[in-house]
Amino acid sequence: MNVYLGADVGSVSTNMALVDGLGNVLETLYMRTQGQPVQTVQEALKNMAGSLPVTAKVEGVGTTGSGRMLASVLVGADAVKNEITAHAVAALHLVPEVHTVLEIGGQDSKIIILRDGIVTDFAMNTVCAAGTGAFLDQQAARLNIPIEEFGEHALQSSTPVRIAGRCAVFAESDMIHKQQTGHSIPDIINGLCEALVRNYLNNVARGKDVGAPIVFQGGVAANTGIRRAFERALGTEVVVPRHHGVMGAIGAALLAREETVRTGRTFFRGFSAGDLRYRPRSFECQGCENLCEVVEINIEGDVAARWGDRCGKWNIDFKEKLKNSCLI
Amino acid sequence: MRVTFPRMGALDLTFNTLFKQLGAEVVPPPPATKATLALGVKHAPEFACLPLKLMLGNFIQAVELGADTIVMCGGCGPCRLGHYAQVQQQILEDLGYRARVVVLEASVCDLLPKIRHLAPHKSWREILRAINIAWVKMNASDGIESLMLKIRPRAVKPRAVTEIYEQGLQLLAAAHTVEEIRTAHRETFAAVKALPLRAEKPLLRIGIVGELFVALEPLVNQEIERRLGELQVEVKRTLYVSEWVRSHLLWSRQARKQRRAVKDAAQPYLGHWVGGHGLESIGRTIQLAQAGFDGVIQVLPFTCMPEIVAKSILPQISKDYGMPVMTLVLDEHAGEAGIMTRIEAFVDLLERRRKQEDVRYERIFGS
Known part of the structure; x- marks a missing residue:
């Protein structure tokens, strides 16, 4: 096979x-x-x-x-x-008719718009990583809730709480403030999920033609709270594929x-x-004022590949190298 | 008098020649590096755009090398660049640097007396001769640049094209008369044309619109033109300083006609000037779509006001003309990996789109 x-x-x-x-x-x-x-x-x-x-x-x-x-x-x-x-x-392979892919990973979030099976538009977060997996991880740890259960807590919320989601630092202060004024943890987590979705739709998805079917993938898609918040905000079902994390x-x-x-x-x-024994290293080329950072990978003491230089004088393509060694 | 000026792409060749021919001692700012940018960022207001920061870095480095007169461009808004000369002068003063800033406005009536002032011992005849040599050089370097954009995606070794281009700039820098410049230009053209090319196949074509400084300065735009060229994309940059001089200073009939055509093209979406190249970005994008380009990339510095106006209109144009448009906002925090991912993904998008169109065409008309 x-x-x-x-x-x-x-x-x-x-x-x-x-x-x-x-x-x-x-x-x-x-x-x-x-x-x-x-x-x-x-x-x-x-x-x-x-x-x-x-x-x-x-x-x-x-x-x-x-x-x-x-x-x-x-x-x-x-x-x-x-x-x-x-x-x-x-996404196209698993959901062939997909129109919108929402992807939220560890440190970046993207939106991909497809029509008739090809990408027509996309965007990535540029200036801010609030609302990505890393931030949720951190908040889950602060509240002493395992990240896997974080989203479930949001579903138990009964009263909406508004959290400022524009900036990760301010979102955290706002959450602490809401905790201190006595709001329940599920309500706060739900508020956070809604704030992050609001932030995503206003920044990454701004001006994009978000249409159904919508597929939500990336590590954060496991978070049911965020998924529900997307469904509420977009007014349509959001599909999370089985292998969303990979x-x-x-x-x-x-x-x-x-x-x-x-x-x-x-x-x-x-x-x-x-x-195999791999040894990556990098050095700054002093050949000209560009000062390129060259990356080199050694395998079992032999240089396998080099890249990162503008002019190409250090460049070694591992494919070329393998091809040549096959000839010998 | 020891004169310096801001760097922008290969424009230093022109300025160097102009002031040298005028008899001034020139202290060219060192090539912009990350250190230059760091220097500018440190002393500039945070929400000023990148051109202010990088130019400020240029000035500080040049003044430390002994420059005492800074020649800077002016302007009259809404783009903030017109106000930067004064801001930079104030910052330099606060930092304790002593330098005079001469602001050149975009009109011949303002330019000539100021240039005259920079060259007190020269006759008008000599001044005009100096301007002419600088002008010939600017055209030569722009000519080499646009040729390079055409050849790079077609060359067997794209990096060889970059090398010849850099050698060509050095030849141009060493040329002091119109004749020498023409020879350097001819030699570089011949060297580029002699490079082995790939078998001819239809290439993707991407147009670049947006803010002039970011489009021209490779340090800031992460060498977008080279990267696209190496991905076998033919790049058409719509911004050249020589074009600007032709339409704004020389009032050439042809350049003015082109400018009007851009304005007319933009008319259904944007009816008036918004400063900088905002209106041009709109008009040029429409012209590129009409010319059958596969896509357009708009580049702008973070917080650029004219281009933000254009940015919000471009999605509508993209939809109406069925041509993908991507915007890259650049500042000192822009990471190389992020830019590269976006450029690659954009090229993938265009490639797959074209393949699908080919399939559709075959289905309708047969292969």
């Missing part, structure tokens, strides 16, 4: 997904990145290897997310794509399938890449 692996290496989580030739999702994995992308990707690879069906053969790998370049070298990716395209591809990884796997079907080969290093 041919399978395709997708990896979404984000600021907060590293996700992987295994998809078969028909696009069925076989396995998914969600891990915290915890500031150590190399180790996390290796760890995730090992875990995926353990749950791989016996007859499966990996025919292609795709990476996405803010760590996509780094991850592509580690695993030997065929497709390296930005997270907007990856999320759109995954949609980027699924998209990356689907893009890898598209790419390898076209090229007929894969650069996948195999699951044994989880045991």
Whole structure:
């Protein structure tokens, strides 16, 4: 059986997904990145290897997310794509008639508008990350509620409470103030959910043609309180797909399938890449006043890839390198 | 008198030549880097736009290198740039720097006497000759730039084009007469044209509109033109300083005609001037849509007032003409990764759109 692996290496989580030739999702994995992308990707690879069906053969790998370049070298990716395209591809695959994708992740939020199966418009949060997963995490910890149950609490709210959601810091002071004046925790959490949705719709989704069917994905989609707040604000049902937390990884796997079907080969290093010794380092090139920051990845003491320079004098593409080593 | 000026793209070549030919000692500001920006951000009001901050950084660095006269552009609002010369002078004074700021307004009647003042020992004849040489150089560097935007997506090695461009700018910088400038221009053109190209295929075409400084200064716009070129997109920038000079200072008949056409195109959406290039952004976007461009990117500095007016109108134009438009708001906090993700996603969007259109076309007309 041919399978395709997708990896979404984000600021907060590293996700992987295994998809078969028909696009069925076989396995998914969600891990915290915890500031150590190399180790996390290796760890995730090992875990995926353990749950791989016996007859499966990996025919292609795709990476996405803010760590996509780094991850592509580690695993030997065929497709390296930005997270907007990856999320759109995954949403289209699971909900073909989708018109709007709301995506809220660890530190960013996006909206993607699709018509007739293609992206026609998109936006990402620019100046502010209030209302993303990281902030909800922090508030859940402050209120001593596990993040998984955070949304459920909002559903028990009986009285609306208005929280200022424009800025994460002010939202927090407002919540503390509301606690001190005696509002109940469920009401405050519900107020927070509504404030974050208001903030999202006014900033990220401003001027966008938000139409049904709407798919809500990303880590925050697990939060039922936010989902309900979206439904109330938009006056329509909001679909949360089963694999909402790993949609980027699924998209990356689907893009890898598209790419390898076209090229007929894969650069996948195999699951044994989880045991190789990687050493990333960076240096500032002193060649001219641009002072480019060059990133270099060593595998088992051998330079595997370099990027980040403007002029290209340091540039080493891992695909070219693998191609050449195959010739020898 | 030791003269300095703000940097903006390759405009320093022109200014350098102009003031040198006028007999002044020139202290060009060092190329803008992150350090320049940090210096400007530190001393400028927070909600002023990026051009004020970066230019202020330029001035501080140049004054520390010994400049005592700063030549700055003026203006008359609603764009705040017209007021920046005075603000910057005040900030420099408060910081204890001694420098005279000469403000050049956008009219020949204002420009000529001030230039005359900067070159007290030169005759009018010599002054006009200096202006002419600077003008030829500005056209040469703009010409090389627009050629580069055409060739980069087609070249086998896009980075080689950037290299030749940088060498070309150095050749231009070293050229002191009209003849030398023309030779440098010719040589660079020949070098670019000699580069091996990819097999001809229809490329995506993206137009760039928006605020002049951000569109021209690669440090600020995160080298959007180079990045798009390397993604094999042909970029058409609608903003060139030589164009501005042609329509605003020289009153060339052709440039004025073009300006009127832009204004007419914008008329259904925006009926009057809103300062800066706001009206132009609207008109140019419509012209680009009519010319069959795949998409338009608007670039503006955070808090830019004229472009915010344009920004709120662009979605309607995008809908009416069926052409995607993306806005990039840039300031000192803009992260490279975020900009790159947006540019890549925008190019993906256009590519997939074009593929779908091809499929539709085949279905209707056969391949």
